[in-house]
Amino acid sequence: MKRFLSPFAIATVIGVVALIVLLSYGLGSKSPDRGIEQALARGERVKAPAFDLPRLAGPGRTALEDLRGKVVVLNIWASWCDPCRAESPLLERWHKKISARGGTVLGVDVLDVSGDARDFVDEYGLTYPQLRDTDDSLRPDYGANGVPETVVIDRGGRISAIRRGPVDERFMREKVLPLLGRPA
Amino acid sequence: MKRALATLLIALTVAGPAAAANCPKTTLGDVEDEVMCPVCGTSLELATEAPQAQRERELIRRLVDDCKSKDEVKAVLAAELGDEVLALPGGEGFDLAAYLVPALAILLAGGAVGLAALRWRRDRGAGGEAHDEGGDAATRRLDADLDRYDL
Numbered sequence: 026m027k028r029f030l031s032p033f034a035i036a037t038v039i040g041v042v043a044l045i046v047l048l049s050y051g052l053g054s055k056s057p058d059r060g061i062e063q064a065l066a067r068g069e070r071v072k073a074p075a076f077d078l079p080r081l082a083g084p085g086r087t088a089l090e091d092l093r094g095k096v097v098v099l100n101i102w103a104s105w106c107d108p109c110r111a112e113s114p115l116l117e118r119w120h121k122k123i124s125a126r127g128g129t130v131l132g133v134d135v136l137d138v139s140g141d142a143r144d145f146v147d148e149y150g151l152t153y154p155q156l157r158d159t160d161d162s163l164r165p166d167y168g169a170n171g172v173p174e175t176v177v178i179d180r181g182g183r184i185s186a187i188r189r190g191p192v193d194e195r196f197m198r199e200k201v202l203p204l205l206g207r208p209a
Numbered sequence: 210m211k212r213a214l215a216t217l218l219i220a221l222t223v224a225g226p227a228a229a230a231n232c233p234k235t236t237l238g239d240v241e242d243e244v245m246c247p248v249c250g251t252s253l254e255l256a257t258e259a260p261q262a263q264r265e266r267e268l269i270r271r272l273v274d275d276c277k278s279k280d281e282v283k284a285v286l287a288a289e290l291g292d293e294v295l296a297l298p299g300g301e302g303f304d305l306a307a308y309l310v311p312a313l314a315i316l317l318a319g320g321a322v323g324l325a326a327l328r329w330r331r332d333r334g335a336g337g338e339a340h341d342e343g344g345d346a347a348t349r350r351l352d353a354d355l356d357r358y359d360l
Contacts, residue, residue: 032324036317047306105260136247136261138268138289160291161247 058168061176061184070183073099073176074166081134081155082143089182096128096204097178100192101169103137104145109173112191113149119197120153126205127180133158135172179204232276237269240282244269245296252296265290 064071077088089097100116102109120130130153134142139157146155158164167176169189177186177200186200238254246256246265256262268289272282286294 033321036321040317047310051306103261105264107260136290138264141264159289161293 058165061168061187065184065187070179070185073097073178073182073184074163076158076163076166078133078156078158078163081132081139081146081157087131087154087156089178092129092131092178093182094127094180096123096180096201098123098128098130098197098201099133099167099176099178100130101133101135101164101167101172101174101176103135103172104141105137106172108191110145110149112173112193113145113151115192115194115197117149117151117153119201123201123205124153128201128205129153132156133163135161135164177201177204233273234276235273235279235282237266237273240269240273240279241266243279243296244283244286245294247290247293265294 061071073089075089077086077090079086098116098119100112102113116130116132123129132146132151132153132155134155135158137157142155142157145151164170164174167174167187171189173191175188175192175196176184179185185204186196188196188200241253244253244265245251246253246259246262248261249256249259253262253265265286268286269282272285277285283295
C-alpha cells in the first residue's frame, strides 16, 4: 500500500488526470457552439453577435450596428470554396431583390487570400457589400465551422435563421422574404 | 562611346548573375513545412489536396518568385490568413496550454530530478555509514581474534 502512495505515483496520477482534463477542455472549447441552433429550435431569436470588419475592397470598416433596421443576409464565404461559387449568383439576385425593401446581403470573406477574393467578386459581378475577416474571429461567434454559411438577421439585430452550407431559392423565400414586410 | 558601351556590357554581365544569385531567397518546400493550412488544421506540407492549401501554395510561389525571403513570405501569409497560419498557438484560452504545459513539465521534471538526487545522496550516505559501521565491527572482531591468538 505504501508503495502506491509514493510521491512519484501520486505525481503521475495527478499528471495523467490533469492531461485528460486539459484534453477534454480543449476538445470542448474547439468544437462549434450550437447555441444559436438550439435557440432557433425553441422558437427564440438570439441577438446577433456584434462585429466590426474591414471592407474587402477599399478603405473603411462596417459594423453590424451600422446595418440596424435592415434585414441582413450574412454570407460567410471563401473564393476557394466551390459551393460558395455555386450560390453566389443566387445571392446577387436576392440582394437586388431585397435591397429596395430594406434588406441587404452582406458577404464576409474568411480564410482567403484577399487578391483571390477580389477576383471572385469581379468574376461573379457581386454588388453587395463585402467584408474581410482575416483573423477568422466572426465564425466562432456565429457557431460556424465551415464555408459557406448564411445567417439571416432581422431588423432588430436578432438571428432568425441559419444555414450551414449553401443557400437555395427555397431557404431565401421562406427565411428572408417574410422578414422584409415586418418592422423592427 | 565604345568604352562606355563596353563598361555597360561588363556591368550587366557581372550584375545580372549577382542579382540572380540573390533570388530566389527561399523555396516553397522551405516555407510550407513551417506554416499551417488553417482550414485543414495541419501543416501546409501535409495538406496536399485541400483547395485552400492550393491557394496558399500559389501565393507562396508568387512571393518566392518576387524574391521575398522566408520571413517576408510568412509576414504576408499572416497578414492575409491571420496569425493562425504561422503554426504558433495563440496566447490565450486553451492555446495558452501549449506554452504552459511544456513549462510545467520542465519544472516538474527538474523537481523530480532534484528529489531523486537528494534521495540518492541520502541513501548513499546511509549506505556509507552502514558500510563504515560494518567495517568498524569487522576491525574490532579482527582485533579481538588477534588478541586471542596473541602469542
